[in-house]
Amino acid sequence: MKVGFYLRNKITGRKGFTLIEVVVALAILVVIIASTMSLLASSYSSLRNTEMRGIAKNIATYAVEYIRARNVTEDNLLGHDISELGDDATHYFPGIEDLWDIPLTSIGHPYGSTSGTGFADHCVNVNPALPDQTFSDSPDSFYYSLQGYDSLGDFNDLTPANPSPEDANLFICAYSTHHYHVRDVYSYNGGIHTYNHILWKFPLISTDPDAIKSFTGGPNYLPMIYTPDVNKTNQSSPEYSPFYTNDTALKKRTQDYRGFRVLTTIVSRKQNSTDPDHVQYYDVKVTVFWMAGKQEHSYTLQTQIITYGGS
Numbered sequence: 001m002k003v004g005f006y007l008r009n010k011i012t013g014r015k016g017f018t019l020i021e022v023v024v025a026l027a028i029l030v031v032i033i034a035s036t037m038s039l040l041a042s043s044y045s046s047l048r049n050t051e052m053r054g055i056a057k058n059i060a061t062y063a064v065e066y067i068r069a070r071n072v073t074e075d076n077l078l079g080h081d082i083s084e085l086g087d088d089a090t091h092y093f094p095g096i097e098d099l100w101d102i103p104l105t106s107i108g109h110p111y112g113s114t115s116g117t118g119f120a121d122h123c124v125n126v127n128p129a130l131p132d133q134t135f136s137d138s139p140d141s142f143y144y145s146l147q148g149y150d151s152l153g154d155f156n157d158l159t160p161a162n163p164s165p166e167d168a169n170l171f172i173c174a175y176s177t178h179h180y181h182v183r184d185v186y187s188y189n190g191g192i193h194t195y196n197h198i199l200w201k202f203p204l205i206s207t208d209p210d211a212i213k214s215f216t217g218g219p220n221y222l223p224m225i226y227t228p229d230v231n232k233t234n235q236s237s238p239e240y241s242p243f244y245t246n247d248t249a250l251k252k253r254t255q256d257y258r259g260f261r262v263l264t265t266i267v268s269r270k271q272n273s274t275d276p277d278h279v280q281y282y283d284v285k286v287t288v289f290w291m292a293g294k295q296e297h298s299y300t301l302q303t304q305i306i307t308y309g310g311s
Contacts, residue, residue, distance in 0.1 A: 049292060056288035056299035059149055059260055063286045064303055066200040067266070070096050072103075074309030085309045087276040088126075094309035095125025095279045096266065098197040099155065100179060104266070106140040107242065108193035128270040128279045136235040141268045144194060145182045146223050146243045148215025149260035149288075151204045152180060166206045168217030169261060170198065183223045188250065189233065191242045199264065218256030225263065225289065226251040226296075241265060255296055263287045281306045 017025075072078050072093040074085055079101070084093050092103035109122035120126055122140050129141035148167040158178050162171040173179040181195045204211045217223075224245045231237040232244040243263055245254065264286050268279040287300040 049297070052290055052292065052297065053299055056260060056290060056297075057301070059262060059288045060286045060299060060301035062202075063200055063262060063264060064284060064301055067096065067264075067284060068305050070098075070199065071305055071307050072097055072309075073307055087278045089120040089277065091278075092120070092123050092125050094307040095123075095268070096199070096282065096305075096307075098199050099201060100197060102197065104143055104199065105196055106142055107144050107196055109196060124266070124268040125279045126277055128268040128277065130273060131269055131271065134236050134238055135240050139192070143196065143199070143264075143266040144241055144243060145196070145198055145264045146194075146225075147182075147198060147201075147262050147264070148217070148257075149202065149262065150213055150215045151202050151206050151208065151211035153206045155180075163217075167215065168221050168257075169215075169223040171195075185222075185224050185242060188222065188224060188247070189242060189245055191235070194242045199266070215259035215261055216257060218258075220253045221256040222250060222253035223261075224250065224254045226254045255291060255294075258291065260288055260290045263289065279307055 070078070072080055072095060074082065074094065078097065080093060084091055096104045098104055103119075103123045103125050105119075106122045106124050106127065124141055124143055127138065127140040129138035133141070135142050146169045148169050150167045152164070152166045152170075156178055158172050158180070160172050160174045160177050162174075163183065164170040164172050164180060167180075169183055170180045171183055173181050180198050182198060184193050184195045185191075186193045202212045206213075224243050225241075226248075227233075227244050227246065229239070229244075230246055232239045232241060233246050234240055241263060265284070267283040269283060270276075270278070270280045282305040283302070284305055285300060285302045287298050289296055289298045291297075
């Protein structure tokens with residue numbers, strides 16, 4: 001080793017590496033390290049996104065099956081009297097009921113009951129749209145909600161609050177304090193009110209040690225979803241939801257959260273205009289959103305729920 005090193009230096013006339021050689025070697029080393037770190041970071045990010053998408057898929061599947069289980073039919077009365085089934089507007093089933101066993105009401109009508117004045121005008125079960133109709137054609141056929149991935153409090157013992165302490169997407173009704181409703185975003189999108197009864201919830205109650213607490217709204221959180229897609233704010237588009245906004249000034253507020261939030265859209269449908277004004281099936285779409293860094297991601301699950309019964 002010493003002989004070889006001596007001979008090499010004797011022949012070349014040098015005693016070691018030059019500064020340029022050292023700098024080049026260090027530069028190569030830095031590039032290798034940076035590439036390795038970038039690859040590791042990319043792999044971690046990819047694994048994290050895969051994990052988050054898997055959770056979102058499970059949440060969406062849970063929501064769809066919960067909704068399916070609240071479908072009152074002649075063979076699945078869910079505690080209702082069979083006399084409540086019928087084809088005319090004095091009957092509100094077959095169809096889906098909300099968490100308080102009330103037939104599902106359309107957007108902007110939270111306080112209805114089967115004996116309420118004009119309830120039939122806003123019950124989605126007796127106001128079905130045709131397959132190609134949109135919100136602008138038949139608004140009382142559409143139900144929307146935006147919820148966080150959180151267990152809620154005991155439905156029979158709520159304290160009025162706005163927003164709800166469990167979920168910044170919801171509020172507790174001051175008139176019926178055991179009812180949760182979707183937050184009203186009327187003033188932000190210029191559309192109709194978005195409050196209504198919620199349709200489904202996650203297991204347990206918020207005070208349970210094992211309760212789900214996977215949504216946290218920030219101090220400036222706004223329960224809307226920013227999108228550059230103008231179709232999603234167009235009431236004549238199948239993609240419309242009152243919870244979407246194109247206003248870039250609101251983007252930061254809409255994404256001021258951690259965890260998962262869930263947008264639910266349900267449309268009652270019938271096949272033909274000559275059919276009775278009673279729901280035959282529902283178009284159901286559940287979209288789960290989450291933040292990864294500064295970018296919002298989503299997973300969507302769509303299905304149809306068939307309903308039947310009545311006379």
